[in-house]
Amino acid sequence: MTDKKKSVHDAWSSRFAFILAATGSAVGLGNIWKFPYITGEHGGGAFVFVYLACVLLIGIPIMIAETMLGRRSQRNPIETMELLTEEAGADKNWHYLGWMGVIAGLLILSYYSVIAGWASAYIVKAFTGSFFDADAVAIKGIFTGFVGSPMQLIFWHSLFMAATMLIVVRGVKNGLEKAVRFLMPSLFLLLLILVGYAMTTDSYFQGLHFLFVPEFSKLTSDSVLTAMGHAFFTLSLGMGAIMVYGSYLPKGISIAKTAFLIAGADTVVALLAGIAIFPIVFANNLHPDTGPGLIFQTLPIAFGAMTGGWLMGILFFVMLTIAALTSSISLIEPAVAWLVENKGFSREKACVWSGLATWLLGLGTVFSFNVWSNVKFFDRSIFQLLDYLTANLMLPIGGFCIAVFAGWIMKRQHSEQELNMPTALSYQAWKILISYVAPLAVFFVFLHVVGVL
Numbered sequence: 451m452t453d454k455k456k457s458v459h460d461a462w463s464s465r466f467a468f469i470l471a472a473t474g475s476a477v478g479l480g481n482i483w484k485f486p487y488i489t490g491e492h493g494g495g496a497f498v499f500v501y502l503a504c505v506l507l508i509g510i511p512i513m514i515a516e517t518m519l520g521r522r523s524q525r526n527p528i529e530t531m532e533l534l535t536e537e538a539g540a541d542k543n544w545h546y547l548g549w550m551g552v553i554a555g556l557l558i559l560s561y562y563s564v565i566a567g568w569a570s571a572y573i574v575k576a577f578t579g580s581f582f583d584a585d586a587v588a589i590k591g592i593f594t595g596f597v598g599s600p601m602q603l604i605f606w607h608s609l610f611m612a613a614t615m616l617i618v619v620r621g622v623k624n625g626l627e628k629a630v631r632f633l634m635p636s637l638f639l640l641l642l643i644l645v646g647y648a649m650t651t652d653s654y655f656q657g658l659h660f661l662f663v664p665e666f667s668k669l670t671s672d673s674v675l676t677a678m679g680h681a682f683f684t685l686s687l688g689m690g691a692i693m694v695y696g697s698y699l700p701k702g703i704s705i706a707k708t709a710f711l712i713a714g715a716d717t718v719v720a721l722l723a724g725i726a727i728f729p730i731v732f733a734n735n736l737h738p739d740t741g742p743g744l745i746f747q748t749l750p751i752a753f754g755a756m757t758g759g760w761l762m763g764i765l766f767f768v769m770l771t772i773a774a775l776t777s778s779i780s781l782i783e784p785a786v787a788w789l790v791e792n793k794g795f796s797r798e799k800a801c802v803w804s805g806l807a808t809w810l811l812g813l814g815t816v817f818s819f820n821v822w823s824n825v826k827f828f829d830r831s832i833f834q835l836l837d838y839l840t841a842n843l844m845l846p847i848g849g850f851c852i853a854v855f856a857g858w859i860m861k862r863q864h865s866e867q868e869l870n871m872p873t874a875l876s877y878q879a880w881k882i883l884i885s886y887v888a889p890l891a892v893f894f895v896f897l898h899v900v901g902v903l
């Protein structure tokens with residue numbers, strides 16, 4: 451392939467290191483905070499069904515494509531699109547795709563960091579015993595008091611952004627491997643314990659029923675769009691994060707297998723979180739459509755009631771914060787990689803500027819939960835608007851373009867060579883999914899939302 455510029459890129463030590471990093475990026479607030487609350491808002495089973503179908507038919511093929519593009523060019527997303535367009539002899543405008551990704555990442559991180567700040571604040575609340583024997587009303591009071599205070603939210607948002615930037619400054623690889631290696635098994639174990647607690651409530655089956663028995667009459671076109679958008683969000687797709695990680699992946703490693711592993715782990719974590727949370731919701735007469743505060747108003751009830759709940763609560767919010775950190779670094783890495791590799795910034799300077807911009811933008815989300823809660827655009831608060839714009843629009847559009855690029859623009863022999871699938875049949879299956887199924891699915895969902903269908 452063309453080698454205009456020497457790549458300043460590092461490489462992962464192994465396939466396992468890539469799996470850890472990509473899983474770290476995928477598993478985060480999306481699984482434990484967002485999945486349960488949007489599932490609650492959109493009526494349960496049918497929403498979950500659409501989300502799972504999107505992961506399988508759209509998410510996994512696009513994850514394979516995004517990893518492949520990154521690895522082929524071994525550059526940051528903007529340069530990747532430039533180089534690969536050149537290689538395919540296609541129109542130059544494709545590099546705008548890289549741009550949209552960089553911007554989407556910063557927009558997402560601006561609110562992601564605020565919510566991750568909530569998780570860190572709850573470590574302290576768990577530690578000081580705030581949840582001890584507290585009922586649903588008391589727990590709700592703690593939450594509303596907390597998000598009502600801009601100063602507290604700003605403090606935790608700042609702390610989380612600072613932690614993210616400290617890690618990113620040192621290069622994404624250092625430390626990440628170790629963090630994810632211990633995080634994943636521990637998080638998994640804690641979720642299992644919480645599921646165990648959910649079983650002791652008398653609403654366990656009601657929770658399962660809510661999650662897994664679809665009532666398709668409840669589905670609106672907005673629910674379908676949200677479910678599809680969430681498939682992108684939870685797998686970190688559509689904005690170049692996985693492309694960046696793929697660019698660090700050594701040649702000769704099977705991309706398809708790793709994509710299945712990552713998506714599988716991500717889905718299991720989300721489902722476990724749902725199974726733990728909804729029985730608590732019903733057992734305490736809470737509403738599934740409580741919104742972004744859902745996990746903060748349900749899980750503390752469990753921690754307050756169960757034996758060993760004090761320690762469990764602390765550990766849980768520590769894990770959630772770390773899970774958010776391993777995701778947030780992937781949201782800002784495309785911007786940093788681009789500033790360093792193309793604009794000649796030092797890594798430090800790139801981190802300071804992109805971090806400051808994101809932090810500042812995050813204040814909009816902070817205030818949307820208190821002093822600006824009445825400020826609405828298109829009927830949405832600033833937080834809701836950012837979330838809708840990124841997860842429901844930018845990521846699916848980015849994913850659509852990645853699919854079209856990988857399926858139609860890139861030369862078949864190139865993708866075949868880069869993917870190096872074990873059988874011709876598996877390559878063919880991917881090729882059909884990426885060229886037809888994924889782009890058409892996104893397209894039709896959009897048509898449906900704008901009311902054409």
Ligand code: TRP
Pocket residue numbers: 475476477478479480481558682683684685686687688689691777778780781845
């Ligand atoms: N997937 C992460 C989560 O579920 C969030 C995330 C990290 C993300 N990097 C991303 C979302 C890139 C979209 C694009 O919490």
